[in-house]
Each structure stands twice: as structure tokens, then as C-alpha cells.
Amino acid sequence: MDQLTDLKAILHSKRANIYYLEKSRVMQKDGRVLYLTEAKDENLYWNIPIANTTVILLGTGTSITQAAMRMLASAGVLVGFCGGGGTPLFSGCEIEWLTPQSEYRPTEYVQGWLKFWFDDAQRLAVAKAFQQARIEFIRKVWGKDRELQAENIFADDSGIAAALDSYASNVGNAEKTGDLLQREALLTKQLYRYAAKATQHADFSRDHDATDLANGFLNHGNYLAYGLAATTLWVLGIPHGFAVMHGKTRRGALVFDVADLVKDAIVLPWAFVCAKEKMSEQEFRQQILQKFTEHKALDFMFEQVKQQALNPPSVGAHSFAQGD
Structure with a gap:
């Protein structure tokens, strides 16, 4: 089974996780998607189980790498940029989702x-x-x-x-x-x-x-x-x-x-x-x-x-x- 199939093994309707992140950097490291937060004396890395995730909302002070977006797309995770507290959801001033692209969805x-x-x-x-x-x-x-x-x-x-x-x-x-x-x-x-x-x-x-x-x-x-x-x-x-x-x-x-x-x-x-x-x-x-x-x-x-x-x-x- 290839990596793409592995990442989509859990049906979206059964996935448990939605993430809202602030003041953090989302990146890919060692084949996993992580987010980095800055604590008082150290940087902390936290894992995102992308195969069991439906949506990631990126709030104020966040950034995401191209490699992380590639992995999120392969797992079928939607990504949205938003304001503080999860609202408003925007790209410019319109509601926008960064949807993973796949031509193999049902028709x-x-x-x-x-x-x-x-x-x-x-x-x-x-x-x-x-x-x-x-x-x-x-x-x-x-x-x-x-x-x-x-x-x-x-x-x-x-x-x-x-x-x-x-x-x-x-x-x-x-x-x-x-x-x-x-x-x-x-x-x-x-x-x-x-x-x-x-x-x-x-x-x-x-x-x-x-x-x-x-x-x-x-x-x-x-x-x-x-x-x-x-x-x-x-x-x-x-x-x-x-x-x-x-x-x-x-x-x-x-x-x-x-x-x-x-x-x-x-x-x-x-x-x-x-x-x-x-x-x-x-x-x-x-x-x-x-x-x-x-x-x-x-x-x-x-x-x-x-x-x-x-x-x-x-x-x-x-x-x-x-x-x-």
C-alpha cells in the first residue's frame, strides 16, 4: 500500500480532529506534519495526526511550509486561514478553503x-x-x-x-x-x-x-x-x-x-x-x-x-x- 493510500485509510466521515493554531509554524519533519510553538525558554514540536484530521485553521501569527501542505493535501486535509479566535475565515476578504486537489474523488x-x-x-x-x-x-x-x-x-x-x-x-x-x-x-x-x-x-x-x-x-x-x-x-x-x-x-x-x-x-x-x-x-x-x-x-x-x-x-x- 502506498503512502497516499495509507494517509486516506480513515474515511473523512469518521475522522476525529480539527485543529486551530495560533503563533505557530506548521512544517514537515521526518515524514510527519508538526507545528512548532515558542515557549519561554525552548521551542516545542507537536505532531498532527493528519490521517485522522479533517480541517486545520491557521490563526494569527501562523505560517506553513510547502512540504507540509503537500503532505496535508495527500491526506485530504482542508486548510483555512482565519483571524484570531477562528474568525473570520478568509483569503483576502472572502471565505476561502485551501482544498487538497485530487482527480480521483467520486463523480x-x-x-x-x-x-x-x-x-x-x-x-x-x-x-x-x-x-x-x-x-x-x-x-x-x-x-x-x-x-x-x-x-x-x-x-x-x-x-x-x-x-x-x-x-x-x-x-x-x-x-x-x-x-x-x-x-x-x-x-x-x-x-x-x-x-x-x-x-x-x-x-x-x-x-x-x-x-x-x-x-x-x-x-x-x-x-x-x-x-x-x-x-x-x-x-x-x-x-x-x-x-x-x-x-x-x-x-x-x-x-x-x-x-x-x-x-x-x-x-x-x-x-x-x-x-x-x-x-x-x-x-x-x-x-x-x-x-x-x-x-x-x-x-x-x-x-x-x-x-x-x-x-x-x-x-x-x-x-x-x-x-x-
Whole structure:
């Protein structure tokens, strides 16, 4: 088995690691990818297990060598440059991922996606399917996560249950994407209000530029979800521009569509809980990544995208779905 096959032995949907690095240098040394940090009296090298890694975010004060990028690409690891604290993700001023290039990714998923994508009605049907899956994931995660329930966040709370039921009904009745976006915004406000009340954030207002912990954690957690979504789409060979909900004018919009499958279920409540506990940014990041793994968020993204690509609503499609 050659080195390239070795590095991709672990399916992307089963990989456990996301890295966010600051003030460090990423390099290749002795056939491994390492990052170097400068301690008070010495330099410290840390290994990155790239075969079990999906995304590396490079924050302030970081650099990466060409040799390291070559190894990361061979293992199928996405690399993103970002600001302090993981946000914003950028190249210049646009959202950007440095995607590893491979012409041997599967083709059936992008072909299936494009079969429906140019039809407005079918694209709307897929957007609706994503939203219904998003609702069910919230119910599933909030319904079984004992730690969330200990924070007074419950899927069967009367207000939340009614909001989710109402949104599910409205999704089914939506006649255009704009309707979905309006109703999604209303649901998200209701979820913010509920989580804020449960965690004593009485005066919370969502502001992407605010400096309070809850808003900062929401931004940070969302970008981690974007990393998982970008990985899913890259592995399946579907370009980020073929969105079903967030608009055809945004190049990375499909990343947002796919990330939305898990953001409300995991990132939203834990941003408030961790802010209440006054956790550090690193502690919050560890908590979110643990929850992504615990609730198999990446598996769920792969499952939903593959299902819509191969068997979208109102489209006769193949019934098979092979590994990543």
C-alpha cells in the first residue's frame, strides 16, 4: 500500500480532529506534519495526526511550509486561514478553503447534484429536505444529551416543540427559497431566546461583531461547522457554489447550507452554556469538537448530502451509497 493510500485509510466521515493554531509554524519533519510553538525558554514540536484530521485553521501569527501542505493535501486535509479566535475565515476578504486537489474523488455525487440543481422546483425540494433533517437532528441531539438537559435545555419543552413543529409545517408549505429563509430566521431567533433564557443571558442580542462571550462562541463554533461542511463537500466532489438555499450569488453558499444541518443542534446551545461557565476559547472549542464527535455530526452531514445527491425528492435516483 502506498503512502497516499495509507494517509486516506480513515474515511473523512469518521475522522476525529480539527485543529486551530495560533503563533505557530506548521512544517514537515521526518515524514510527519508538526507545528512548532515558542515557549519561554525552548521551542516545542507537536505532531498532527493528519490521517485522522479533517480541517486545520491557521490563526494569527501562523505560517506553513510547502512540504507540509503537500503532505496535508495527500491526506485530504482542508486548510483555512482565519483571524484570531477562528474568525473570520478568509483569503483576502472572502471565505476561502485551501482544498487538497485530487482527480480521483467520486463523480456520481456531483453528477447527481447537478441533475436536480438547474431545476428551481427540485432545488427547493432539496432545501426543504435539508431543513426537515435539521429539525430532526435538533430533536435527536437535545433529546438525548444529558449534559444539555442538565442546563435546562430540552427538546420536549413545550415552546421548543411547538416552534419546531410549526417550522416543519411551514417548510412543507414554502413556495420559494425566500420563504424558507424568512422562516429559518424566525426559528433561529426562537432558539436563541430559549437558550439565552435557560442560561441566564437575559439581554442577549445576536451580533456577529459583538465582543461578549456568547456571540464570540457562536461565531467560533459556526466556523468549526463550516470546516466540517467544506470537508464533506470536498470529499464528495460537489463544488461549494451549488447551493440550494443560501443563494446562487455566494460562492461558498453550499457550505452554509450543509453546516446549518448541525449548527442549531450543537453550536447554538453550547455557545450559551460555555459562555455562562465563562470558559476560555480553547475550552469552548474542545467542548464543541467533543459534541461533534459524540453526536456524529460529520457522519450526519455525509449521510444527508449523499442522500440528496443520489436520491433527491421527486427524482428517481440510485439506491446505493458507498464510502467516502
